[in-house]
Amino acid sequence: MAALGDPTRREIFERLAAAPSSVGALAANLPVSRPAVSQHLRVLKEAGLVSETPDGARRVYRIDPRGIGAMRDWLDQHWDRALAAFKDFVETPEDPAE
């Protein structure tokens, strides 16, 4: 969750969501060096958002559905509560006692 706070990391995440890719391919289309991409991928992997697959000398990274699913659950949970509270707030005309 906090792993997506950095813009570069979010960019990497979005590119992987579009299509799995290797480290070098990602770094080639990004304004940062390859080690930087590698470090971001490690953070994303530890957060459970991506998974790596060895492919010879290369390593292919792709989105891990479980991680993004956990985020969805977290968001939906708060969404329901927030929506209920907001609805209650709008419908209350003007509470004088508070």
Add this chain to the structure above:
Amino acid sequence: MAALGDPTRREIFERLAAAPSSVGALAANLPVSRPAVSQHLRVLKEAGLVSETPDGARRVYRIDPRGIGAMRDWLDQHWDRALAAFKDFVETPEDPAE
């Protein structure tokens, strides 16, 4: 989106999702000072995640459904693509040529 990167800010966000609150009430139950809470609320407000409502001398903050809705949309969009790509990856038996 990046506004939820900080743990303290996420904590404030979750408390507001549970129930709207004033700045002082939030700071009283948090390990940080009141100005810190005020700064976090400003970031959350600029991100469109919370909205403030003047109530006399106090200001009540609550979750803004639009902000959390935008996050949901962003997440769902990437979820669909990632799930399709992952499914395609799993179903591919084992590509010998590569």
Add this chain to the structure above:
DNA sequence: ACTAACGGTAAGTGATGACTAACGCACTTC
């Protein structure tokens, strides 16, 4: 009007973290 309570703002400090350069390791191909 004066006082007290509530909250936003400014300035300054300390720590977290994103980045690059240099190095080492695993795998492949000649």
Add this chain to the structure above:
DNA sequence: GAAGTGCGTTAGTCATCACTTACCGTTAGT
């Protein structure tokens, strides 16, 4: 086996940011 490619890791630097202290504006009560 030797050279080359693709990645991860380490050390070090620099910027970003979260936090506190002090101050000022605003609103409610006496």
